[in-house]
Amino acid sequence: AQSVTQLDSQVPVFEEAPxxxxxxxxxxxxxxxxxxxxxxNQGLQLLLKYLSGSTLVKGINGFEAEFNKSQTxxxxxxxxxxxxxxxxxxxxxxxxxxxxxxxxGTGTLLAVQP
Amino acid sequence: KAGVTQTPRYLIKTRGQQVTLSCSPISGHRSxxxxxxxxxxxxxxxxxxxxxxxxxxxxxxGRFSGRQxxxxxxxxxxxxxxLGDSALYLCASSLRxxxxxxxxxxxxxxTVL
Numbered sequence: 001a002q003s004v005t006q007l008d009s010q011v012p013v014f015e016e017a018p019x020x021x022x023x024x025x026x027x028x029x030x031x032x033x034x035x036x037x038x039x040x041n042q043g044l045q046l047l048l049k050y051l052s053g054s055t056l057v058k059g060i061n062g063f064e065a066e067f068n069k070s071q072t073x074x075x076x077x078x079x080x081x082x083x084x085x086x087x088x089x090x091x092x093x094x095x096x097x098x099x100x101x102x103x104x105g106t107g108t109l110l111a112v113q114p
Numbered sequence: 115k116a117g118v119t120q121t122p123r124y125l126i127k128t129r130g131q132q133v134t135l136s137c138s139p140i141s142g143h144r145s146x147x148x149x150x151x152x153x154x155x156x157x158x159x160x161x162x163x164x165x166x167x168x169x170x171x172x173x174x175x176g177r178f179s180g181r182q183x184x185x186x187x188x189x190x191x192x193x194x195x196x197l198g199d200s201a202l203y204l205c206a207s208s209l210r211x212x213x214x215x216x217x218x219x220x221x222x223x224x225t226v227l
Contacts, residue, residue: 036218090157100145107156
């Protein structure tokens with residue numbers, strides 16, 4: 001069965017500092033990987049996705065992630081964060097196949113401080 | 115292009131009642147998925163519909179059901195509400211099935227008293 005682990009429930013960081021949000025997954029088949037962001041009282045917005053090809057994926061708002069198959073990881077990074085990046089970030093996985101079912105991690109709250 | 119819309123945005127019900135939530139996907143999208151978000155269980159997949167057919171279902175009791183209409187709009191129904199059904203219910207739409215980007219609506223906040 002698939003699973004997604006986000007070890008850090010909360011990551012405090014100062015404005016303009018770099019940040020990395022960790023995500024590890026387990027699956028016995030090929031997977032597709034996603035990062036979503038959720039602002040308070042809103043739905044989820046896609047930041048980036050890995051389907052195939054280059055393992056370094058660039059997304060919106062200056063975020064990027066690297067797929068590492070050997071370590072089953074898909075960590076999210078941003079070189080310089082802003083106050084407006086404060087939000088909950090979710091890593092998700094879906095199996096390659098004929099379904100859109102996403103398995104989500106428990107989320108990481110990115111708290112950017114001035 | 116309008117995004118995914120969900121109605122109502124907020125709902126208060128009492129135990130034992132039933133509730134119907136509605137989701138209108140982005141125009142042209144044929145796949146609609148539903149998720150439940152709670153502080154304790156996080157985001158959990160409920161079911162997915164594509165062209166009026168349920169393609170996948172999560173591990174929820176039979177009290178949770180859904181359907182999709184020919185215009186791709188979808189509804190989910192929860193019967194005999196329990197306190198634990200209090201959650202944010204999110205709907206997502208996409209053009210086709212996996213792999214495809216899913217666009218989420220703002221959610222319906224259901225409170226069961």
